[in-house]
Amino acid sequence: MSNVTPIFPDESDHSSGELIEQAPIELEGLRSDCVVCGADLTTSAVYRRLRVCPRCRYHYSISARRQIAALADEGTFKESSTWIQSLDPLEFSPRASYRVRLLQDQTRTGLTEAAVTGTCSIGGTESVIVVLDFGFLGGSMGLVVGEKVALALEMAARKKLPAVVVVTSGGARIQEGVLSLMQMAKTVIAANALHKKGMPLIAVLGNPATGQVLGSFASLADVMFAEPGAHIGFAPFREIQEAEQRRIENDQYSSETYFHAGLIDRVVDRESLKHELASVLDLLSPEFKLAASRRSKPPRAEPTPREPWEMVQLARRPDRPRARFYIENIFTNFVELHGDRVSGQDPSVIIGLARLAGESVMVIGQEKSVEVNKNDHGGIRGDILPEGFRQATRALKFAERFRLPVITIVDTAGPRLGLEQEHRGLAVSMANTIDTMSSAEVPTISVLIGEGGSEAALAFSVADRVLMLQNSIYTPISPEQGARSELRDSDRAGEIAKALKLTSADCLRMGIVDDVIPEPAEGAHASPDEAARLLKRSLMRELIEIRNTHRRTLVRRRQKKFRNFGEYGSRIRQAVRGELASWRAAMTAGVRVLRRRGGSDEPEPDEAIGEESEVSTERAEE
Numbered sequence: 001m002s003n004v005t006p007i008f009p010d011e012s013d014h015s016s017g018e019l020i021e022q023a024p025i026e027l028e029g030l031r032s033d034c035v036v037c038g039a040d041l042t043t044s045a046v047y048r049r050l051r052v053c054p055r056c057r058y059h060y061s062i063s064a065r066r067q068i069a070a071l072a073d074e075g076t077f078k079e080s081s082t083w084i085q086s087l088d089p090l091e092f093s094p095r096a097s098y099r100v101r102l103l104q105d106q107t108r109t110g111l112t113e114a115a116v117t118g119t120c121s122i123g124g125t126e127s128v129i130v131v132l133d134f135g136f137l138g139g140s141m142g143l144v145v146g147e148k149v150a151l152a153l154e155m156a157a158r159k160k161l162p163a164v165v166v167v168t169s170g171g172a173r174i175q176e177g178v179l180s181l182m183q184m185a186k187t188v189i190a191a192n193a194l195h196k197k198g199m200p201l202i203a204v205l206g207n208p209a210t211g212q213v214l215g216s217f218a219s220l221a222d223v224m225f226a227e228p229g230a231h232i233g234f235a236p237f238r239e240i241q242e243a244e245q246r247r248i249e250n251d252q253y254s255s256e257t258y259f260h261a262g263l264i265d266r267v268v269d270r271e272s273l274k275h276e277l278a279s280v281l282d283l284l285s286p287e288f289k290l291a292a293s294r295r296s297k298p299p300r301a302e303p304t305p306r307e308p309w310e311m312v313q314l315a316r317r318p319d320r321p322r323a324r325f326y327i328e329n330i331f332t333n334f335v336e337l338h339g340d341r342v343s344g345q346d347p348s349v350i351i352g353l354a355r356l357a358g359e360s361v362m363v364i365g366q367e368k369s370v371e372v373n374k375n376d377h378g379g380i381r382g383d384i385l386p387e388g389f390r391q392a393t394r395a396l397k398f399a400e401r402f403r404l405p406v407i408t409i410v411d412t413a414g415p416r417l418g419l420e421q422e423h424r425g426l427a428v429s430m431a432n433t434i435d436t437m438s439s440a441e442v443p444t445i446s447v448l449i450g451e452g453g454s455e456a457a458l459a460f461s462v463a464d465r466v467l468m469l470q471n472s473i474y475t476p477i478s479p480e481q482g483a484r485s486e487l488r489d490s491d492r493a494g495e496i497a498k499a500l501k502l503t504s505a506d507c508l509r510m511g512i513v514d515d516v517i518p519e520p521a522e523g524a525h526a527s528p529d530e531a532a533r534l535l536k537r538s539l540m541r542e543l544i545e546i547r548n549t550h551r552r553t554l555v556r557r558r559q560k561k562f563r564n565f566g567e568y569g570s571r572i573r574q575a576v577r578g579e580l581a582s583w584r585a586a587m588t589a590g591v592r593v594l595r596r597r598g599g600s601d602e603p604e605p606d607e608a609i610g611e612e613s614e615v616s617t618e619r620a621e622e
Contacts, residue, residue: 034058050270059207059227059270063109064116064133067166071274072120072129079118080155081148098175105136114138114169115145117152122164123278125285128156130165132213134206138170141212145173146183149217153190157197162281165221168206169213171236180212187217195220198402200284202277205255205264207231222398223280223337224264225273226255232264262339262387279335283353284402286360291544306471309494311503312479314471314523315450321528323350323365323409326449329532330539331356331363337398339391343424346388348412351395356407357540362399364392365409366460368450383416384456389429392460396436403551405443405543408460413478414453430459437462438559441551445542447517447535448472448504449524464558465542466512468504469535470519474512475502512565515542 032042039055041047050070051060062070068077106112114136120129130152132139141149149165156163173180194201203221205214207230215234218224226232233240233253241248251257258264268276306314314320327334331354339345350365368382392408399406415426437444437459446463452474468474477485479493482500501507504516517538524531546554 031060046271052270057228057269059229061134061168061207062270063135064111064114064131064166067131068116068118068120068129070270071122071164071166071277073122073124076121077118077129078120079116081117081151082112084144084148085112101137101175109133109135111136113142113144113148114140115148117148119155119161122281123274125278125281126161127281128152128159128161128163130163132165132167132169134168134170134208137173139168139213140171140173140180141169141183141187141216142173142176142180143183146180146186149183149187150190153187153194153201153217156199157190157194160197160199162200162202162284163194164202164204164277164281165218166204166206167209167213167218169211170208171211184212184216188220191217191220195222195401200281200402202280204268204273204277205230205232205258208236210234210236222401225266225268225276226258226264227270227273228255228267230255232258259338260345262344262391263341265337265339276335279333280353283333283335283355283360286404289359289547306503307494308473308497308500308503308506309479311471312473312493312497314525315473317523317525320450320523320525321531323367323411323449325528326409326532326535327352327354327363327365329529330536331361334363337395340387340394342387342390344385344387346385346391348382348384349388349391351391353404356536356543359543360404361543362395362404362406363409364395364406364460366412366456368411368413382412382451383414383453384412384459385416386421386424386426386429389415389426389433389459393429393433393436396433396440399442400440403442405445405547406440406463407539407543408444408446408463410446410448410452410457410460411450411472412453412456412460413451415456430455433459434462438562439555441555443543443546443549443554444558445539445546447539448474448513449535453478462558462562464546464554465514467515467517467538467542468507468513469517469524469531470504471523472504473502474504474507475500 030041030048033040034053034056036058037053037056039053041053044054046052046054047060051062051066052058053060111133114133115130116133117128117130120127122129130149132141132145153163155161191201200223201217201221202223203218203225205218205224205226207227209218209226209230209232211234214232231237231250231253232255235243237248237250237253240253255264255267259267266276327350334352334354336350336352338351347369348367350363350367352363354361354363366382366384366388396406398404415421415430417426444463445465445467446461447467447469448457448461449469450472451457452461452468452472454476457474477500479497479500479502480490482496483493484490486496501510504513507513508516515538517535519534520527520530549557
């Protein structure tokens with residue numbers, strides 16, 4: 001990511017109507033030194049080809065055709081809608097004739113309008129491409145630009161091709177009045193038609209990316225990249241300063257600012273842009289599916305018996321492998337996405353596209369940080385912000401649109417509590433995640449790798465298959481909080497841990513999880529690579545089993561499973577009897593202690609407690 005201060009484009013990049021590789025590079029208009037760092041540009045191939053300073057990486061304006069040449073596989077671009085010409089529908093001429101200005105820009109740029117559209121191959125994936133040229137009337141969206149963009153997106157929907165839009169636009173085409181405004185609705189409708197066909201829309205925001213283009217089809221993209229230091233925002237920079245009535249620094253209105261606000265996925269250098277686009281297109285155009293040589297499941301290994309409090313401590317170990325480790329060691333071609341597209345980015349939640357044994361999947365991970373939580377428990381902090389729940393919801397909807405299986409990796413102490421979180425919509429964002437997870441029409445697998453804390457763990461675990469690593473825990477409240485609440489002593493957390501039934505064995509017995517994945521003998525922290533290998537095998541096996549189930553059947557079974565938790569049956573009856581037996585033993589021991597302390601010679605009340613337990617059991621069964 002670049003730290004270059006954004007500069008409003010002041011260079012018009014002149015090129016002929018042919019691709020750059022097919023014509024000599026025009027030296028006219030090229031700079032000899034960088035306006036930012038003063039580096040010599042005359043000998044730089046990167047600057048000549050991509051208009052990027054080799055030293056400070058400042059990105060200068062680039063023409064539409066040069067941009068296409070940099071992104072499209074050689075010889076594959078075929079332009080579309082070349083016959084559409086701009087007119088002057090309102091005869092707009094308060095200062096200079098609009099027709100004259102159009103003719104001047106057509107002569108200077110070699111374009112008929114600000115948009116160049118067509119089909120091409122990007123990294124081997126056939127795509128529709130739309131590029132707006134800032135050098136033509138600021139890349140603004142008038143009647144022709146709106147029509148060409150809509151036609152291109154409609155062509156992508158008709159041919160079932162992904163679409164890539166590269167935006168450098170400086171505002172509204174006021175010369176065409178309210179007719180220009182109508183193009184926002186037109187292009188949004190075309191983008192929605194593409195979405196309904198299940199085809200991806202990827203946007204690249206250049207310098208600048210503002211106005212009606214950003215407020216319409218560009219912001220509906222499934223994946224949004226931006227160039228370093230680009231000026232991004234709906235209102236032009238000068239209008240923002242007028243509205244704020246104060247000086248606004250350039251870096252407050254840049255691609256980096258947009259990224260930290262959770263509004264774009266990545267800031268990508270122009271030299272790496274083709275690779276990033278090709279990677280995403282490759283993941284969203286899957287060619288391979290997992291297959292098993294045999295359907296039999298391996299015998300379930302007997303877990304090493306451990307006390308609940310010992311498992312709590314193992315699940316919280318600082319050196320226990322976390323979500324990002326498993327993502328890097330289980331999945332390939334991982335392309336991380338960022339932001340909730342509303343207000344921010346939660347570093348505790350990772351979302352992205354990846355491949356599992358060649359099959360494209362959506363990965364959602366809860367990542368604990370190295371920061372030690374000094375509140376109730378001694379584990380590593382991993383509480384989820386409202387933005388994290390919204391990121392997960394966004395990823396689930398993304399996966400559903402492109403029919404991608406979802407794998408969630410759960411490891412969190414719970415949601416972040418506080419007044420600020422409440423005001424940012426903690427409850428509603430959590431509810432929306434549960435709702436989206438429960439109704440997503442794609443295969444879903446959740447795996448608890450460490451601490452499955454309360455509502456945050458549940459929101460990421462309403463899945464077709466729920467797995468737990470052997471030494472992970474799943475609990476509605478931390479043992480420390482439970483001990484403080486029930487026993488008025490947080491130091492007695494070990495006692496509460498046993499009562500909470502939070503171990504993987506307990507959860508499997510109650511049907512909360514579907515399978516327990518064995519860990520190395522000493523725990524996942526002792527051999528992280530082996531733990532990753534065992535988890536990968538389990539994920540592949542589970543995915544093969546549920547992948548070909550009809551999507552509506554998946555949803556029906558998933559919702560029925562979670563609907564039936566708490567429904568009284570043989571399993572619940574057995575659990576109730578077990579709890580009553582534990583309660584009876586505890587009461588008996590307590591009464592004996594009290595009798596001894598009081599020096600009473602009365603007989604022990606075992607019989608009375610037994611009768612009370614039987615009555616309680618009968619009432620529970622009724």
